[in-house]
Amino acid sequence: MAEFNVNLRDVGSVSVIDVKGYLDAHTAPELENIFNKLLVEKQFRVVVNFDELKYISSAGLGVFMAYVETMRENKGDIKFSNMKENVYNIFDLLGFPILYEFYKEEKEAVHKFNDLG
Amino acid sequence: MNSVNKIFEKELLVKSTTDNLAAIRDFVKSAANQSGFSEDSTGKIILAVDEACTNIIKHAYKYSPEGNILIKVKFNDPKFSISITDDGSHFDPNTVPEPDLREYYKQKRVGGLGMFLIKKLMDEVNYSTLSGNKNQVILVKYLPN
Numbered sequence: 001m002a003e004f005n006v007n008l009r010d011v012g013s014v015s016v017i018d019v020k021g022y023l024d025a026h027t028a029p030e031l032e033n034i035f036n037k038l039l040v041e042k043q044f045r046v047v048v049n050f051d052e053l054k055y056i057s058s059a060g061l062g063v064f065m066a067y068v069e070t071m072r073e074n075k076g077d078i079k080f081s082n083m084k085e086n087v088y089n090i091f092d093l094l095g096f097p098i099l100y101e102f103y104k105e106e107k108e109a110v111h112k113f114n115d116l117g
Numbered sequence: 118m119n120s121v122n123k124i125f126e127k128e129l130l131v132k133s134t135t136d137n138l139a140a141i142r143d144f145v146k147s148a149a150n151q152s153g154f155s156e157d158s159t160g161k162i163i164l165a166v167d168e169a170c171t172n173i174i175k176h177a178y179k180y181s182p183e184g185n186i187l188i189k190v191k192f193n194d195p196k197f198s199i200s201i202t203d204d205g206s207h208f209d210p211n212t213v214p215e216p217d218l219r220e221y222y223k224q225k226r227v228g229g230l231g232m233f234l235i236k237k238l239m240d241e242v243n244y245s246t247l248s249g250n251k252n253q254v255i256l257v258k259y260l261p262n
Contacts, residue, residue, distance in 0.1 A: 022142075025171040026135035055142075057167050058230035086160055093237050094230060 006030050008037070014110045015043045020052035023060035031060065035067045044076025047109040051082035056090055068100070077101070079109040121153040123194045133174045133184035133203070141170050141188060145199065148190040152197050153260060161238040162197070162258055168231035169201050169254050177205025177252060195260040202253045210244045 004027035005020040015038055023031065038046060048064070068078045081103040083091070091097065103109040129144045131137040145166045149159040170186055178184035187202045215233055236242055241257035 022139065024135070024138050024167060025174070026138050055164075057138075057164060057171065058234055059171060061230060086157070090164065090234070093234060 004030060006034050008034055011047075011106075011110050012114065014045045014047055014113050016106060016110070017046060017048045018052065019048060019050060022055040023053060024055070024057045025059035028059040028063050031063045032066075035063065039067075039070065042074070044071045044074040045113045046071060046076065046078045047106060047113075048078060048080050049082050049106050050080060050084065050087055051106075053084070053087055056087050058094075061091065061094060061096070064096075064100070077113070079103060079112060081106040081109040122151055122192065124192060125151065126189065126191045128187065128189040130185060130187050132182055133178040133180075133186055133205070134182045135171070135174055137186075138167055138170060141186075142167055144188065145190070148192070149197065152192045152194075154197070154258070158258065158261075162199070162256075165235045165238040165256050166199055166201065168235050169256065172231050173201065173203045173205060173252075176208055177203045179206070181205075195262070196257060197260060198255055198257045200253055200255045202247070202251050204249070204251045207246060207250070207252055 003021040004023055005018075007018040007020075009016050009018070017031075017034055019031065021027075038044070064078055071078055079101045080091075082105065083102060088102070091100075091102075101109070101112065103112070127144075127148060129141065131141060142163050145163050146159060149162050154162065166188070170188075173184075173186055174180065184203060184205050189200045189202075191198050191200075210232060235256065239256045240259050241255075243255045245253050245255075247253050
């Protein structure tokens with residue numbers, strides 16, 4: 001069984017999701033649950049911290065695609081941080097850097113939201 | 118780390134459930150290591166097989182857990198091929214358009230990425246229908262000199 005953990009925490013007005021382990025078609029629903037929770041709470045400013053994510057398949061990428069527009073329609077966004085090179089390469093193959101912001105450090109991504117006031 | 122073999126075959130038969138994806142990845146990882154692929158290439162092969170099996174679970178078996186997925190790995194230096202066979206419903210890969218991320222974004226579409234990734238990650242991809250209504254996809258990666 002693939003090991004996957006997802007944790008949600010607040011950094012100021014921004015919600016940070018820590019993803020850990022293997023994000024595939026089996027574990028993607030756990031991440032969807034977190035996004036659904038954020039929508040219920042009207043938290044639209046989201047940073048996903050990939051520091052401990054070892055693996056992602058298109059099922060995981062699909063989760064971000066499914067929720068990003070709703071976040072943006074509500075003056076929020078989904079921004080990515082701390083991604084390992086092997087994980088970034090998959091996002092890159094599918095052209096994500098055109099549509100999403102990637103940051104080396106979580107705090108840069110969080111500050112980007114705060115800059116907007 | 119396993120020692121490198123020039124020629125071998127091995128196979129894995131699993132039921133069509135997403136909780137088997139981890140076991141499928143472990144199986145492919147061990148075979149790719151045994152063939153001498155780099156960590157980077159091994160990662161690409163693992164992802165391609167995961168995507169192909171995920172498509173079978175979702176589309177051929179429509180999440181029914183009783184289907185069979187047979188994965189056969191054959192290495193004959195430098196050719197590493199993985200055949201994945203199922204007896205679920207047939208689909209024509211030519212009817213799946215190449216995804217355009219901007220269009221996807223507008224339409225909130227999330228499917229079709231898997232097949233696109235498989236093509237990008239592997240050297241050859243071949244879909245076919247076998248007798249007995251089985252579907253087969255063969256993924257090939259060549260070991261660099």
